[in-house]
Amino acid sequence: MNAKQIRDLYPITKDRAYLFSGGLAPVSVRHEKAMKKHMDWLSEDPDDMYVNGLDADGSDCRRMFAQLTGCDEDEVAIVESTSSGCNIAFDLIDPVAGGNVVFDDFSYPSSVFPWHLPPHEGLTKRFVHAREDGIIHLEDFEQSIDENTVAVCISHVTPIEGFKQDIKKVAEIAHAKGALVIVDGAQSAGAMEIDLHDTGVDFFSTTAMKWLLGAAGVAFLYVAKRHHSKKPTRAGYASTHSFDIHDFRLKDNAQRFELGMPNLLGLAFTKPGLEILVETDMSVVEQHNLELSGYAIAGMKELGIDVTTHDDPNYRLGVISARHEAAAELWNHLHNNKVDTYYHGETFRVDPHIFNNRDDIDMLLKGIDSFIQ
Ligand SMILES: Cc1ncc(COP(=O)(O)O)c(C=O)c1O
Structure with missing residues (x-):
C-alpha cells in the first residue's frame, strides 16, 4: 500500500x-470492522471467541511484529505496555556488586525508575549527557560504559526531544564491555525500518498504541534468542509448556515471559494496524x-x-x-x-x-x- x-x-x-x-x-475503517466483529463475537458467542479468537489474534500480531522489526516470532513476548516489557528485561539482569547501569539524559522514566528498587537499587546510575548540539554522542557512551556496567537502558527515539539514537552502535560499545542493551522503542517501532537482529540489542520493548497503529494495553517485548534460557521472576500458565501443576517446564522462547490471558480486544485492534504496515x-x-x-x-x-x-x-x-x-x-x-x-x-x-x-x-x-x- x-x-x-x-x-x-x-x-x-x-x-x-x-x-x-x-x-x-x-x-481506520479496518479497525472499525475488526472491533465490530469482536464486539459481535463477545455478544453472541464469547465461548467461541475464547476458544478460537485468542490464538488467531495473538499469534498473528506476534508474527507481524517480528516481520516489521527483523526478528523471529519466538523472540517476541506479548505484554501490556512498553514499561512492563522494560521491567521484565531489567528483572533478568543480575545485580552484580559494584556494578553500574548506564542511561542517557533522554532515557524514559520507566527505564530509570525500576533501578531504584530491589534487587537493583545498589547499582550506580550513570547518565550520559547531551552536548550543546543536543546530541548524545557515542564517544560519551564509550566513556561511561565500563567492565562493571551491567546494562545500558535508552530510548531509540525520545518523546520529548525527538532524538534518534544509533542503537546498533550503542550495542557494539556496550557488548564490547560485557553490558546488555535494553531499548525502549515506543517512538520508533512502526515509524521506521528496524532490523533487531542487525542492531544486536538484547531487549526491545514497545507499545502497539503509537506508530504501530494498534491499541493501548498491547505491547511487544523482543528478547534476543541468546537470553531465552534466562529465568523470569514471575510465571503463569502462558509461560509454561504444560497446564499440569506438577509439570513446571518454562517455554524455551520469549513466551516464557508471558503470564496469562492477553488483552483480547486490544489484540483485535492491533492486528489491522500491523497488517497495514506489513502491506507497506x-x-x-x-x-x-x-x-x-x-x-x-x-x-x-x-x-x-x-x-x-x-x-x-x-x-x-x-x-x-x-x-x-x-x-x-x-x-x-x-x-x-x-x-x-x-x-x-x-x-x-x-x-x-x-x-x-x-x-x-x-x-x-x-x-x-x-x-x-
Ligand atoms: C519513549 C516512550 N517510552 C514509553 C512510553 C510509555 O509507554 P507505555 O505506556 O506503553 O509504558 C512512551 C509514551 O509516550 C514513550 O514515548
Missing part, C-alpha cells in the same frame, strides 16, 4: 490533521515520515518557532519537538482548528505518520501562524 491508500482508510484524515502518532493511533514497505514509511517531519520543521522555523529536534535526519524520525512558553494555549488553539498535536509543559510536539500528508502540515503551519497573529 502507498501513503495515499493508507490515508483513505483513516476517516479522521477527512476532517482533521491528526499529528499525534507519538501518543495514540487513530481508528517500512522503508517507504520511514522516508515518508522523515520527509514530512523535515517539511514541518522547516515551516515551523520559518514562523519563528524554537524547534528543538534536529534537522539532520540521522538524529530524528517522526517526533518533532519545539519549545514554546504557551505550549498549552498553542495546543488548544490548534485543537480548536482541527489540528491534533501534543504538549507537555513548555514542550510542543508534532508527530506526522504515514497517513498524513503535506496538507496536514500546511494546516498546522496555518494554525501556528494564526496563533502567533
Whole structure:
C-alpha cells in the first residue's frame, strides 16, 4: 500500500490533521470492522471467541511484529505496555556488586525508575549527557560504559526531544564491555525500518498504541534468542509448556515471559494496524515520515518557532519537538482548528505518520501562524 491508500482508510484524515502518532493511533475503517466483529463475537458467542479468537489474534500480531522489526516470532513476548516489557528485561539482569547501569539524559522514566528498587537499587546510575548540539554522542557512551556496567537502558527515539539514537552502535560499545542493551522503542517501532537482529540489542520493548497503529494495553517485548534460557521472576500458565501443576517446564522462547490471558480486544485492534504496515514497505514509511517531519520543521522555523529536534535526519524520525512558553494555549488553539498535536509543559510536539500528508502540515503551519497573529 502507498501513503495515499493508507490515508483513505483513516476517516479522521477527512476532517482533521491528526499529528499525534507519538501518543495514540487513530481508528481506520479496518479497525472499525475488526472491533465490530469482536464486539459481535463477545455478544453472541464469547465461548467461541475464547476458544478460537485468542490464538488467531495473538499469534498473528506476534508474527507481524517480528516481520516489521527483523526478528523471529519466538523472540517476541506479548505484554501490556512498553514499561512492563522494560521491567521484565531489567528483572533478568543480575545485580552484580559494584556494578553500574548506564542511561542517557533522554532515557524514559520507566527505564530509570525500576533501578531504584530491589534487587537493583545498589547499582550506580550513570547518565550520559547531551552536548550543546543536543546530541548524545557515542564517544560519551564509550566513556561511561565500563567492565562493571551491567546494562545500558535508552530510548531509540525520545518523546520529548525527538532524538534518534544509533542503537546498533550503542550495542557494539556496550557488548564490547560485557553490558546488555535494553531499548525502549515506543517512538520508533512502526515509524521506521528496524532490523533487531542487525542492531544486536538484547531487549526491545514497545507499545502497539503509537506508530504501530494498534491499541493501548498491547505491547511487544523482543528478547534476543541468546537470553531465552534466562529465568523470569514471575510465571503463569502462558509461560509454561504444560497446564499440569506438577509439570513446571518454562517455554524455551520469549513466551516464557508471558503470564496469562492477553488483552483480547486490544489484540483485535492491533492486528489491522500491523497488517497495514506489513502491506507497506517500512522503508517507504520511514522516508515518508522523515520527509514530512523535515517539511514541518522547516515551516515551523520559518514562523519563528524554537524547534528543538534536529534537522539532520540521522538524529530524528517522526517526533518533532519545539519549545514554546504557551505550549498549552498553542495546543488548544490548534485543537480548536482541527489540528491534533501534543504538549507537555513548555514542550510542543508534532508527530506526522504515514497517513498524513503535506496538507496536514500546511494546516498546522496555518494554525501556528494564526496563533502567533
Ligand atoms: C519513549 C516512550 N517510552 C514509553 C512510553 C510509555 O509507554 P507505555 O505506556 O506503553 O509504558 C512512551 C509514551 O509516550 C514513550 O514515548
